Amino acid sequence: MPTNGVPAKITQGSGAKGGIGESTLRPDGTLKVTGEFAYSSDMWHEDMLWGQILRSTVAHAEIVSVDTSEALATPGVYAVMTYDDLPTEVKHYGLEIQDTPVLAHGKVRHHGEPVAIVAADHPETARRAAAKIKVDYRELPVITDEASATAPDAILIHEHRDDHHIGHVPHPNIVHRQPIVRGDVAAARGRADVIVEGEYTFGMQDQAFLGPESGLAVPEEDGGVHLYIATQWLHSDLRQIAPVLGLPEDKVRMTLAGVGGAFGGREDLSMQIHACLLALRTGKPVKIVYNRFESFFGHVHRHPAKLHYEHGATADGKLTHVKARIVLDGGAYASASPAVVGNASSLGVGPYAVDDVDIEAIALYTNNPPCGAMRGFGAVQACFAYEAQMDKLAAKLGMDPVELRRRNAMEQGTLLPTGQPVDSPAPVAELLRRVKAMPMPPERQWESSEGADVRQLPGGLSNTTHGEGVVRGVGYAVGIKNVGFSEGFDDYSTARVRMEVAGGEPVATVHTAMAEVGQGGVTVHAQIARTELGVAQVTIHPADTRVGSAGSTSASRQTYVTGGAIKNACERVREKVLDLGRRKLGSSHPAWAHAELLLEGGKVVTDGGEVLADLVDVLGDEAVEVEEEWRHRPTEPFDLRTGQGNGHVQYSFAAHRAVVEVDTELGLVKVIELACAQDVGKALNPLSVEGQIQGGTTQGLGVAVMEEILVDPVTAKVRNPSFTDYLIPTILDTPTIPVDVLELADDHAPYGLRGIGEAPTLSSTPAVLAAIRAATGRELNRTPVRPEHLTGTA
Amino acid sequence: MRVHFTVNGRPQQADDVWEGESLLYVLRERLGLPGSKNACEQGECGSCTVRLDGVPVCSCLVAAGQAEGREVVTVEGLADHARQRARATGDGSSGTSLDEAKGWQAHGADSRTGEGAELSPVQQAFIDAGAVQCGFCTPGLLVAADEMLERNPSPSDADIREALSGNLCRCTGYEKIMDAVRLAAARQSEGV
Numbered sequence: 001m002p003t004n005g006v007p008a009k010i011t012q013g014s015g016a017k018g019g020i021g022e023s024t025l026r027p028d029g030t031l032k033v034t035g036e037f038a039y040s041s042d043m044w045h046e047d048m049l050w051g052q053i054l055r056s057t058v059a060h061a062e063i064v065s066v067d068t069s070e071a072l073a074t075p076g077v078y079a080v081m082t083y084d085d086l087p088t089e090v091k092h093y094g095l096e097i098q099d100t101p102v103l104a105h106g107k108v109r110h111h112g113e114p115v116a117i118v119a120a121d122h123p124e125t126a127r128r129a130a131a132k133i134k135v136d137y138r139e140l141p142v143i144t145d146e147a148s149a150t151a152p153d154a155i156l157i158h159e160h161r162d163d164h165h166i167g168h169v170p171h172p173n174i175v176h177r178q179p180i181v182r183g184d185v186a187a188a189r190g191r192a193d194v195i196v197e198g199e200y201t202f203g204m205q206d207q208a209f210l211g212p213e214s215g216l217a218v219p220e221e222d223g224g225v226h227l228y229i230a231t232q233w234l235h236s237d238l239r240q241i242a243p244v245l246g247l248p249e250d251k252v253r254m255t256l257a258g259v260g261g262a263f264g265g266r267e268d269l270s271m272q273i274h275a276c277l278l279a280l281r282t283g284k285p286v287k288i289v290y291n292r293f294e295s296f297f298g299h300v301h302r303h304p305a306k307l308h309y310e311h312g313a314t315a316d317g318k319l320t321h322v323k324a325r326i327v328l329d330g331g332a333y334a335s336a337s338p339a340v341v342g343n344a345s346s347l348g349v350g351p352y353a354v355d356d357v358d359i360e361a362i363a364l365y366t367n368n369p370p371c372g373a374m375r376g377f378g379a380v381q382a383c384f385a386y387e388a389q390m391d392k393l394a395a396k397l398g399m400d401p402v403e404l405r406r407r408n409a410m411e412q413g414t415l416l417p418t419g420q421p422v423d424s425p426a427p428v429a430e431l432l433r434r435v436k437a438m439p440m441p442p443e444r445q446w447e448s449s450e451g452a453d454v455r456q457l458p459g460g461l462s463n464t465t466h467g468e469g470v471v472r473g474v475g476y477a478v479g480i481k482n483v484g485f486s487e488g489f490d491d492y493s494t495a496r497v498r499m500e501v502a503g504g505e506p507v508a509t510v511h512t513a514m515a516e517v518g519q520g521g522v523t524v525h526a527q528i529a530r531t532e533l534g535v536a537q538v539t540i541h542p543a544d545t546r547v548g549s550a551g552s553t554s555a556s557r558q559t560y561v562t563g564g565a566i567k568n569a570c571e572r573v574r575e576k577v578l579d580l581g582r583r584k585l586g587s588s589h590p591a592w593a594h595a596e597l598l599l600e601g602g603k604v605v606t607d608g609g610e611v612l613a614d615l616v617d618v619l620g621d622e623a624v625e626v627e628e629e630w631r632h633r634p635t636e637p638f639d640l641r642t643g644q645g646n647g648h649v650q651y652s653f654a655a656h657r658a659v660v661e662v663d664t665e666l667g668l669v670k671v672i673e674l675a676c677a678q679d680v681g682k683a684l685n686p687l688s689v690e691g692q693i694q695g696g697t698t699q700g701l702g703v704a705v706m707e708e709i710l711v712d713p714v715t716a717k718v719r720n721p722s723f724t725d726y727l728i729p730t731i732l733d734t735p736t737i738p739v740d741v742l743e744l745a746d747d748h749a750p751y752g753l754r755g756i757g758e759a760p761t762l763s764s765t766p767a768v769l770a771a772i773r774a775a776t777g778r779e780l781n782r783t784p785v786r787p788e789h790l791t792g793t794a
Numbered sequence: 795m796r797v798h799f800t801v802n803g804r805p806q807q808a809d810d811v812w813e814g815e816s817l818l819y820v821l822r823e824r825l826g827l828p829g830s831k832n833a834c835e836q837g838e839c840g841s842c843t844v845r846l847d848g849v850p851v852c853s854c855l856v857a858a859g860q861a862e863g864r865e866v867v868t869v870e871g872l873a874d875h876a877r878q879r880a881r882a883t884g885d886g887s888s889g890t891s892l893d894e895a896k897g898w899q900a901h902g903a904d905s906r907t908g909e910g911a912e913l914s915p916v917q918q919a920f921i922d923a924g925a926v927q928c929g930f931c932t933p934g935l936l937v938a939a940d941e942m943l944e945r946n947p948s949p950s951d952a953d954i955r956e957a958l959s960g961n962l963c964r965c966t967g968y969e970k971i972m973d974a975v976r977l978a979a980a981r982q983s984e985g986v
Contacts, residue, residue: 026926033918042822258929520927695967731955
């Protein structure tokens, strides 16, 4: 056994070749298939301790007392820490609002809130010691919904709010409120020939990444700490961790360990501060690994939502107006709630042109589990509702639902409800046309010469039907997602690119703090460097905080923003290399002074293709290095009263067609096919693009038919924190997912690319719901659907 | 307690094992074999799948003591396992084949990237087909897929889905995993 399992096997290699536009294979692929890739839970250090968190067993209570004496006396226990042991005055953290206690003080606000932490020499010793900590709770009434949150005598979840939203919210138990008001809805309503209304419910979804929250904190000789961690944004973590530890940021060193998926669930801190506190307290390396039960409490979830919509249209199917009220349950702490509100409201009518709009979105503080970022981020909940509304409107108009969407489809130049023009291609109608044109899967595929293959039927191997009562349905949906951080956020990324000769050939090294969470950023970043610098060998340096921030691996932004930063840094490196060439070799050929010069195939060439020099000769033993920040176009905040403003950077569009078969007697659903058409601007890596679309589609399928965290409405306690009770799609639940990729360049973005990761998660869910409605004839106003909703026995 | 068992063909011994430790824990934390993954530790996700005397099991649900005296194959040993199987089921000719001889020559793997490592057909197919994203489910899927191809060299799509239905993946939507297993089966049948 090695004495130290820490830093090895997290470097991304350079072997797979390929520039942009090629289906280059992952540089970490070999390590991942041999089991050698070092994920955060694989970190190991000689003499390390195991950390354990004690979490609250109730959702809302005053803490009367905490007695740690028995836990401390347990053999093998090195430290027990509570709020009173925190080393500085900074005892809270948070992405935007610092309202989350590192350890509970005086009160717990949700089920599973951290109260104390333990370090011991074996994980089971740590668990048993934590169980010996006696916490005396005096329970408080729980706030679980809008009515209880805003009741006149409601207990305030946070008593002393001083954040920048408190001035404009109607109640202190509302985190943020964003109205979007445009045109004259009352007048437009008068022009409507038909009006449809709907009340929709979206359940609480979990990211359910497979690699649990985990990491290793190693105390260092200078009094600092080195944290090996799975996260989506190293520098955001750093900003929140260092003040709590009382350390300057340069004494908290962070290296990205292998990340087993994220999907938004690693934007907030989980065990980072706790591991560092225990490591600094004990002077020993401390590893913390959540199990699945704890993981359900250890990260925020997708906001459950109640959405009320009114759509009006003329008899020829043109939208007159949309009114909407979207209530998102943010749970006990703010997390990303304000930005989720911004997305849900500003994208609340979907990819449609409509001039008269009145939308209000709010996020509540409640005693439910905290909710924050998850793939699709606010746009998902709205899409489920507005697409149901479009189908309802089509039915009332007697019009084909795809035709109704086509007549209202946004185009380049259309104004969003925020007044912002969509200034890049918006092929909404074309995506619908493409997805509709795909061949349909054959009917009754379960029939074979040997009778019914139950594996192809709803209920599967449970053998619940051989086709009796099985009805097919088809549904369509389309969505719009913003790309990048919106509302005036300074959304930059930093890239350091170095070029030198190694082993007799030119090699580029790309160093960023980009969190590779599985999406394949490391693959496309190397592709960009190969294309821009004309070299075969590119090494992706491990992501750490020794280079500037790369921003978050979220909002579909890393290929755009960190990719943009790498492209920019490569261009600067190229200029410097050419300057070097001119100095060294400029007299050898007039083209050095006059021609447009490129780097290709390890050589300096003219735009006419003439080779001027080998890069090996230009560089010699010099290295050329550039580190620069790069920004996309700035955005601005939405007006707090009207919601007007150029708040978004870029948009991503996807459309789905779902084909389902429903056992209408038992309420069982089998999704037969989930076809997707998406505009990706430019597919930098077509294989990865398909993988993102299929993966996002499947998460949308999950929340359509099975995934929901159930919170007891009386106690606000989580009832299903396990993969036994919280179901995500298996390979049997997931259908074939044919993908049609459209590439219409966005001229504002590097290579014309669009962020792609989230859009398919939006339209997948409403397409499946529409197909189930078509099969069952039922209204189905909530997702996920359950068997009792489909049989009418709910 | 002390436990002995064979892992990937090598006798292993672990000391001071607490009776409640799982085979997964002993592999990961005591034997330095973290390839088997700890995604749920409750037998629902399949990421810790290993072969126990040939049978695929969730190693998180096997008490370490239950492995006493038995043979375990993990993802770390999958390439060797596949190579031995290929030899055992080879063309029946006697003597040492060139391929077999090559198997004995030293081959360096890049310590940082793993490049140059010899892979089993199913491992190579997962890379080639884009079946790996975050990769946390990958080791368990590889062990399960390899075992299925051992039993059923020409699986239908329904066979593949049934065999892999105990392995959760959250990234890929399973399409590229289907592609990878089909690819591995096709290459295997062509002897590639």
